[in-house]
Amino acid sequence: MNTVSVQALCKRYGTTLAVDNISFAIKPGQTVGLLGGNGAGKTTTISMLLGILAPSAGSIEILGHDMARDRFAALARMNFSSPYIALPGRLSVRENLTVYAHLYNVRDSRGRIAELATELDLHDFIDRPAANLSAGQKTRVALAKSLINRPEVLLLDEPTASLDPDTGDLVRSWLERYRATSGCSMLIASHNMAEVERLCDHVLMMRQGRIVDEGSPDALLSRYGRESMEDVFLDIARGRGLAAREDA
Numbered sequence: 001m002n003t004v005s006v007q008a009l010c011k012r013y014g015t016t017l018a019v020d021n022i023s024f025a026i027k028p029g030q031t032v033g034l035l036g037g038n039g040a041g042k043t044t045t046i047s048m049l050l051g052i053l054a055p056s057a058g059s060i061e062i063l064g065h066d067m068a069r070d071r072f073a074a075l076a077r078m079n080f081s082s083p084y085i086a087l088p089g090r091l092s093v094r095e096n097l098t099v100y101a102h103l104y105n106v107r108d109s110r111g112r113i114a115e116l117a118t119e120l121d122l123h124d125f126i127d128r129p130a131a132n133l134s135a136g137q138k139t140r141v142a143l144a145k146s147l148i149n150r151p152e153v154l155l156l157d158e159p160t161a162s163l164d165p166d167t168g169d170l171v172r173s174w175l176e177r178y179r180a181t182s183g184c185s186m187l188i189a190s191h192n193m194a195e196v197e198r199l200c201d202h203v204l205m206m207r208q209g210r211i212v213d214e215g216s217p218d219a220l221l222s223r224y225g226r227e228s229m230e231d232v233f234l235d236i237a238r239g240r241g242l243a244a245r246e247d248a
């Protein structure tokens, strides 16, 4: 059974069709990448999976639950990280993580926070107000928050945005280990093509709300005759898709 199953999903904002009839599935333990230029519809898609936005049409099933009717059972077993969501700035990092641990009914919240602080290297700033952190430190805290309940489904919007190359690499290695030990299914929206090649088993290429191509990174590289996902991305984003290349 698929962990996530999306059918004919649409989201309309006034006259803008931000997500236009997309369907995809994520299998247990699979990591799927959601790629597309600015405004392609990635954040809107993730927001609908989380139940933050109501779809205009279509259906979403996660961990066997229809998200339109029965989303709370699934949400308890999911989590997400997004650079767009600010944590309360006056609370320290530890206090923020404690609030989330209680929201998710995490047993031994202190132990879990200590574990994440070590794994994501939060010790230097764990007792500082969240407002005073650098962008990269905030990204690490957002990731710690997203893992507090050991989710079975993890939705990550730009998980390594603002991280320096060394910290970005540590976080990616850590996500790989978490996936290997937990069997978690992940959906990652990213503009970092190296990250997508490294972490994703399957990639959905979005443009103007639609999935215009998909496949494993290797399959996409060979289909477009390219050596990097960056070039595949540019082909698709600039409308030099397969049809255009075949016509050339």
Ligand SMILES: Nc1ncnc2c1ncn2[C@@H]1O[C@H](COP(=O)(O)OP(=O)(O)OP(=O)(O)O)[C@@H](O)[C@H]1O
Binding pocket: 013, 016, 017, 018, 036, 037, 038, 039, 040, 041, 042, 043, 044, 045
């Ligand atoms: N609340 C809103 N009201 C109206 N239009 C919106 C709203 N949110 C998003 N949009 C529009 O929907 C489209 C998809 O936006 P979305 O944020 O999902 O794109 P994205 O792929 O996440 O982009 P980025 O890479 O820039 O984060 C864009 O045209 C955007 O302007």
